[in-house]
Amino acid sequence: MKKLFLLFTAACTALSCLAWGQKGHDVVAFIAEKHLSTDVRARVEAVLDNHSPVYYSNWLDNASHTHEYAYTKTWHYKNIDExxxxxxxxxxxxxxxxxxxxDITEMLREGGLSHEKEKTYLMMLIHLVGDLHQPMHMGHAxxxxxxxxxIIYFNRDNNLHSVWDGALVESAHKxxxxxxxxxxxxxxxxTITKIVEGTPNDWGRETHLLASxxxxxxxxxxxxxxxxxAEWTPVIEEQFLKGGLRLAHLLTSIYGK
Ligand SMILES: [Zn+2]
Structure with missing residues (x-):
């Protein structure tokens, strides 16, 4: 039992540097789904072999721990020091x-990819747009x-990244x-038009400001x-909404032809 607990703790620690908790990614992907036209959604689901974006929103966090996708380990964040x-x-x-x-958006827009490659890139994109909106994914190196x-979170030892990934989200709303x-x-x-303006680099700069x-x-x-x-719940809500709307915007720019 103790060994199992230790294994579990180790897995959580390893995962903690990769993602919003699963909830955050699901919310971002689901908001995106709600803002796709019927045609775009059908194309996206066809590429995903009849699955929804939510179905794959957390896939990359596990995949990055496999040998096959180890090259994506650094793709979940961008650190900028104070x-x-x-x-x-x-x-x-x-x-x-x-x-x-x-890069992935560009490759998907260009097209000409094999079905497997296109599906993999799409699964990555769905996840990474979520990560781009978690301030601690644009934190300090x-x-x-x-x-x-x-930090101490509700009387327990924790760290800022982990709190923002999951604990704070779950404290905000069940x-x-x-x-x-x-x-x-x-x-x-x-408001939506304003939110989706700019490029992923602009959105990253904005998240970095929030991280500061x-x-x-x-x-x-x-x-x-x-x-x-109480202070940060509205910010988390805003980050999820921005992530979802911007993901829908990118997917429409790729498949809305
Ligand atoms: Zn991630």
């Missing part, structure tokens, strides 16, 4: 979340995106991904509880 300008930050030669989204930034969508996916057309605010308000050793949840 005092470093976003646009001048050194590019990780193994790739980062902004570069991966930009020195603390591995907040993974070694210790909703299923469909309930999250129903409650937060209510922007009017003018999170760091500022959550110093090492910070004791976070109810007031922290």
């Amino acid at each position: 005092g470093e300008a976003y646009d001048a930050a050194p590019v990780n030669p193994s790739g980062d979340v902004v570069k991966a989204i930009t 020195t603390d591995r995106g907040g993974n070694s930034h210790r 909703w299923s991904y469909t309930e999250w969508q129903r409650e937060i996916d209510r922007a009017d057309d003018a 605010k999170v760091y500022q308000k959550t110093p090492q050793g910070f004791k976070a509880s109810y007031d922290y949840v």
Whole structure:
């Protein structure tokens, strides 16, 4: 039993540097689904072998731990240290979340891929647009995106990355991904148009700015509880909505021809 527990803890630690929790990715993918035209949705589901975007929204977090997809380990984030300008930050030669989204979108737009390759890229894109909107995926390199930034969350030792991935999301609302969508996916057309403006690089810069605010308000050793949840819940809702709308926008730009 103890061994099992240790294994479980190790798996969580390894996963923690890769993703919003599963809930976040499901919400982002489901909001995206809701904003696809019937035609685009049919094309997307055909590429996904009759599955929905939600079905594959978490796939890459597990796949990145396999030998076959180990090359995608650095694609889930882009770290920029304090005092470093976003646009001048050194590019990780193994790739980062902004570069991966930009390149994959381009390849899917160009077309001419085998079915298997197209499906794989699409599964990656669905996941990575979610990660792009988790502030700690645009965090500092020195603390591995907040993974070694210790804080106390409801009287328990935790770290900033893990809190933002999952604990804070679950403290905000005990909703299923469909309930999250129903409650937060209510922007009017003018707001949606504004949200989907720009490029993945612009969206990454915006998330990085948000990360800087999170760091500022959550110093090492910070004791976070109810007031922290109250302060950041609207931001989490906004990040999920932005991620979903922008994913729908990219999918429409690829398949809406
Ligand atoms: Zn991830």
